[in-house]
Amino acid sequence: MTGVESPPAGLRVRCRRWLREHVSYAVSEFTAATALVVLFIALSLASPHFLTADNLFNIGSQTAVIAIIAVAQTMVIITKGIDLSVGAVAALAGVVGALVVRDLGFSVWEAAAVAIAVGAAAGLVNGLLVAGAGLPPFIATLGMMSAGRGLVFIVTGAVGVYSLPESFQLLGNGEIAGIPFAVVITAVVALAASCLLSQSRFGQYVYAMGSNLEAARRAGIAVRRNLTAVYVLAGALVGLGGMVAASRVNSGQPNYGIGLELDAIAAAVIGGASLFGGQGRIAGTLIGAFLIALVRNGSVLLGISIHYQQVIVGLIIWAAVYFDQFRRRRLEARG
Amino acid sequence: MSATGDAARPVLEARGIVKRFGHVEALRGADFAVHRGEVVALIGDNGAGKSTLIKVLSGAQPQDEGEILVDGRPERFGSPLDARRAGVETVYQDLAVADDLSVAANLYLGREIKRTGLPGMIGLLDKRAMRRGAAEALEQLGVRIPRVTAPIAMLSGGQRQSVAVARAVVWATSVVVLDEPTAALGVVQTQRVLEVIDRARAAGRSVVLVSHNMPQVLEIADRVEVMRLGRRTARFRAADATTDDLVAAMTGALVTEPEDTAPA
Numbered sequence: 001m002t003g004v005e006s007p008p009a010g011l012r013v014r015c016r017r018w019l020r021e022h023v024s025y026a027v028s029e030f031t032a033a034t035a036l037v038v039l040f041i042a043l044s045l046a047s048p049h050f051l052t053a054d055n056l057f058n059i060g061s062q063t064a065v066i067a068i069i070a071v072a073q074t075m076v077i078i079t080k081g082i083d084l085s086v087g088a089v090a091a092l093a094g095v096v097g098a099l100v101v102r103d104l105g106f107s108v109w110e111a112a113a114v115a116i117a118v119g120a121a122a123g124l125v126n127g128l129l130v131a132g133a134g135l136p137p138f139i140a141t142l143g144m145m146s147a148g149r150g151l152v153f154i155v156t157g158a159v160g161v162y163s164l165p166e167s168f169q170l171l172g173n174g175e176i177a178g179i180p181f182a183v184v185i186t187a188v189v190a191l192a193a194s195c196l197l198s199q200s201r202f203g204q205y206v207y208a209m210g211s212n213l214e215a216a217r218r219a220g221i222a223v224r225r226n227l228t229a230v231y232v233l234a235g236a237l238v239g240l241g242g243m244v245a246a247s248r249v250n251s252g253q254p255n256y257g258i259g260l261e262l263d264a265i266a267a268a269v270i271g272g273a274s275l276f277g278g279q280g281r282i283a284g285t286l287i288g289a290f291l292i293a294l295v296r297n298g299s300v301l302l303g304i305s306i307h308y309q310q311v312i313v314g315l316i317i318w319a320a321v322y323f324d325q326f327r328r329r330r331l332e333a334r335g
Numbered sequence: 336m337s338a339t340g341d342a343a344r345p346v347l348e349a350r351g352i353v354k355r356f357g358h359v360e361a362l363r364g365a366d367f368a369v370h371r372g373e374v375v376a377l378i379g380d381n382g383a384g385k386s387t388l389i390k391v392l393s394g395a396q397p398q399d400e401g402e403i404l405v406d407g408r409p410e411r412f413g414s415p416l417d418a419r420r421a422g423v424e425t426v427y428q429d430l431a432v433a434d435d436l437s438v439a440a441n442l443y444l445g446r447e448i449k450r451t452g453l454p455g456m457i458g459l460l461d462k463r464a465m466r467r468g469a470a471e472a473l474e475q476l477g478v479r480i481p482r483v484t485a486p487i488a489m490l491s492g493g494q495r496q497s498v499a500v501a502r503a504v505v506w507a508t509s510v511v512v513l514d515e516p517t518a519a520l521g522v523v524q525t526q527r528v529l530e531v532i533d534r535a536r537a538a539g540r541s542v543v544l545v546s547h548n549m550p551q552v553l554e555i556a557d558r559v560e561v562m563r564l565g566r567r568t569a570r571f572r573a574a575d576a577t578t579d580d581l582v583a584a585m586t587g588a589l590v591t592e593p594e595d596t597a598p599a
Binding site: 195199200201202204207208210211212214215216218219220221277278279 | 415416419427429431432433434435436440444445446447449457458459460462
């Protein structure tokens with residue numbers, strides 16, 4: 001028998017190995033960041049309105065909503081799940097937040113707490129369906145997407161919620177030292193989520209469950225409880241995002257967030273989260289969210305129709321997911 | 336843990352284990368014993384009940400009848416967690432490692448070290464301590480991997496297997512159960528895993544090893560217990576046995592156990 005293991009790896013092989021080990025995330029984040037910078041420069045040159053304080057402020061708060069919801073989506077995607085209900089749940093949280101201010105005289109902070117609770121409740125249902133009843137995340141959240149949107153129309157009578165006090169705009173249009181309040185909220189959310197995922201035990205379990213659910217179970221991790229908790233947490237963030245979105249337009253819009261799930265998924269995947277589970281970072285997701293917001297904003301400034309915007313986002317999603325699969329295949333063909 | 340016990344008393348013992356799946360009796364009064372610091376190979380033909388016995392010993396499938404004793408005390412293994420609490424760690428054939436997590440994170444999966452004080456109370460991990468602990472443990476067991484921060488997905492099959500075995504050895508206070516740990520490995524990789532088993536024995540752990548590889552069994556094990564038709568039919572000291580003996584026992588041509596322990 002000449003059963004000798006592979007001979008000492010050559011320099012090239014070792015370099016490749018090192019690269020793959022260290023840059024798996026960095027590659028997608030770097031690619032996305034490069035695209036972001038290129039797009040930013042291109043838009044600055046193409047439109048005189050782009051690099052204005054007003055527009056940047058606008059992009060900031062627009063990115064904020066997508067980013068908060070994409071952070072939620074990222075956590076779910078890391079567990080090998082997907083949340084299609086984020087748009088509907090954001091709309092539900094937004095209109096409920098607006099309603100309690102208008103009809104019950106809640107303060108904007110109390111309304112935000114209610115919106116977060118609404119989102120968390122929807123997340124709990126998602127979580128119980130996935131972790132408890134064992135439904136595929138795609139189906140569980142597809143149901144919530146429909147049920148949530150239905151509830152939005154029921155509670156609003158399919159009419160927007162208007163006549164809100166000025167103070168309602170604080171989260172979406174307010175500012176602190178010239179920085180949009182929404183951006184500050186996003187920064188806090190992103191920092192907390194990033195720390196949770198990378199430094200905490202819960203975060204470790206999120207990756208473990210997405211990477212190998214059976215291994216997590218055998219390691220004694222309470223997978224049902226932890227998986228449900230991921231959906232609850234994601235729902236709470238979506239609720240917050242919905243409230244910020246409602247606050248931006250100073251009203252509760254029943255039709256808000258249709259297609260938002262695609263933006264959120266795209267942002268996460270562009271930033272390096274893998275639909276196969278076990279991989280994803282908040283930093284990448286932020287870059288992805290910013291990129292999507294820029295595409296949307298730039299299209300408006302350049303007068304590109306909203307229909308083309310959707311085509312562009314679709315192309316970006318294809319590219320990102322293809323890249324994800326390509327990366328996975330390379331990883332699996334290790335050696 | 337009271338490491339010292341009666342030397343003659345097995346650290347893990349199964350007596351008269353019966354396990355039925357519907358009308359099929361996979362185990363019909365199976366006995367098994369492993370002593371401290373001993374490597375015992377469990378062999379038998381396909382369908383002899385090895386895997387079922389392993390699942391009973393690891394708590395994955397509780398037995399219908401019979402008892403399990405740990406250090407002479409009867410224990411009820413209702414779940415893998417019960418077995419782990421009693422100091423029995425199992426490595427299944429499919430390994431069950433999380434590919435995206437680092438080697439260190441896998442070693443500590445489910446047993447993470449938290450930071451002290453307030454950061455620990457809010458669930459923050461002491462990653463440095465885990466890295467250090469993982470590196471030390473792997474070093475002691477002679478497991479060579481590039482870095483403990485490397486994701487498991489980056490390792491070769493033998494390295495992954497070694498890490499899985501190492502994890503079990505590190506946490507097992509008494510017995511490590513290995514189900515076909517080298518079935519999918521090449522010669523050199525197999526040798527590495529056997530070295531880990533050797534070191535585990537040297538560190539005072541007991542190892543139960545399921546294997547089909549007779550020469551390997553005789554090389555690594557101190558004793559061999561042979562199962563046939565859901566019962567233990569033969570026991571050998573590895574030093575005294577030959578491959579022919581083992582095969583004879585597996586096929587029923589050689590029986591060393593008294594027949595009267597068999598149920599009617």
